């Protein structure tokens with residue numbers, strides 16, 4: 001059995017290195033400088049008490065892989081890159097292989113199921129950082145993270161169990177859940193704050209805005225008849241298995257995945273698939289979502305103006321959220 005890691009950034013890099021280190025057969029699909037660096041030197045994984053170079057076979061495109069039926073594929077790109085990746089998998093000959101969406105948000109699974117029959121959701125609890133090409137870090141111990149896994153739209157099958165066994169051997173704890181999407185909706189509530197931290201800086205106070213954004217999302221879930229697992233319900237497991245560290249020798253945390261995109265100069269952020277999911281559900285179910293829809297506009301503003309994390313103040317963000325949403329950005 002091989003595990004194919006598609007998208008070797010922060011999460012994909014840590015998972016690929018952790019799996020390869022545990023003896024699992026892994027192939028990474030990466031691009032640009034990351035692909036070159038991993039091909040030349042392997043992946044450097046830093047974690048509490050660990051600084052290891054791990055050889056990881058890497059290709060630049062799915063068409064370079066001789067696909068086997070029992071391959072497990074882990075999607076680890078940001079949600080805005082998923083559609084293109086799925087189409088590349090299909091044109092490379094992937095059909096019934098199990099596809100795991102190790103991504104935030106809840107939009108990737110349905111996009112994947114449109115093209116492929118065997119789709120699984122993964123809730124990713126893993127504070128990972130892409131440092132430079134070929135080098136990643138994870139800021140938690142004793143485990144590198146906790147992944148909830150299950151088949152989409154529901155159930156747990158043999159592919160989930162195969163993936164969980166491999167992850168557990170790689171120091172990533174797992175929970176097999178028959179309704180993994182409820183867990184992913186709970187995680188989404190946490191990720192609604194990603195853009196706030198990106199706008200204000202990852203250590204900035206967000207006042208009551210974070211709570212108001214979450215309350216708006218919960219109202220939308222209720223209106224849509226969708227349940228969710230509050231992330232606080234699993235605090236005890238995280239406290240035991242994922243003790244956070246603020247820094248590693250020579251490496252400081254720089255905030256969550258949206259912060260990291262902005263720091264790397266991304267011109268497209270994942271916000272439309274996080275806060276934007278709430279705006280979409282609100283529009284489908286007749287509820288106004290001025291805060292989450294407004295935060296998508298904040299994200300577009302940050303990306304278009306090429307701003308850095310912390311370049312906005314809370315009053316500026318609040319003012320943008322209060323604007324008429326039909327005005328151009």
Ligand SMILES: NC(=O)C1=CN([C@@H]2O[C@H](COP(=O)(O)OP(=O)(O)OC[C@H]3O[C@@H](n4cnc5c(N)ncnc54)[C@H](OP(=O)(O)O)[C@@H]3O)[C@@H](O)[C@H]2O)C=CC1
Nearest residue numbers: 007008009010011030031076077081103104124127128257
């Ligand atoms: N970082 C974190 O701590 C956490 C992230 N997540 C979630 O995990 C997912 C991944 O996030 P993260 O790892 O931070 O993102 P990164 O941007 O660090 O990594 C994604 C990688 O995928 C690459 N990629 C995208 N499309 C392709 C493609 N077609 N072919 C090859 N490579 C591709 C990107 O390349 P390029 O750089 O060239 O764009 C990038 O290196 C997101 O959904 C995020 O929300 C969840 C929990 C924690």
Ligand SMILES: CC(C)(CO)C(=O)C(=O)O
Nearest residue numbers: 126127128190256257258
């Ligand atoms: C919860 C959090 C913020 C952890 O890093 C995350 O999921 C992300 O970075 O997107």
